[in-house]
Amino acid sequence: MTKLEFKNTVFVLSEKLFPMVSRILGSHEKTEDAIQEIMIKLWQKRGKLRDHPNINGFVFLTARNYCLDVLRKKKIEPYDGVSHLKIIKSKDENQIEWQELNQIITEILKTLPLQQKEVFLMRNIDGYEFTEIAAALNIKQTHARVLISRARKEIGSVLLKTYDYEKGAY
Incomplete structure (x- = not known):
């Protein structure tokens, strides 16, 4: 070459x-x-x-x-890439709610299995395509899609429970 x-x-x-x-x-x-x-x-x-x-x-x-x-x-723990999440900015008085949402999502990501978290971050934070994610993690594209789907489903489920609870649905 x-x-x-x-x-x-x-x-x-x-x-x-x-x-x-x-x-x-x-x-x-x-x-x-x-x-x-x-x-x-x-x-x-x-x-x-x-x-x-x-x-x-x-x-x-x-x-x-x-x-x-x-x-x-160097016997260093892998950096928790969750802190790379950008705070969602809002132009109105709901800024505190947006910060709280970011904190909740950060906590949810910490509980996800490693591969799900890795795929979620690579796709949604780093902006990689599924082909690139699959290549980087040495998995099939379909498996990467399944992992991100499961991660999104878990995040959605926890958010739904959190916000339903806050609204008094429980």
């Missing part, structure tokens, strides 16, 4: 890797360093990349595995 081919097929994905790597490692500086290291590793493997059937998937999987290796070596 030439420099130009690498740049056009692999290096262009570095920007797309940033949200996932940042969520896993937890800081902007660590993320920048990790992206550089990942690109170096991929450059060293460029001979294998040329014939790989799913280059995007290989890049995402390599990035995720690199981040997990970094965390294991």
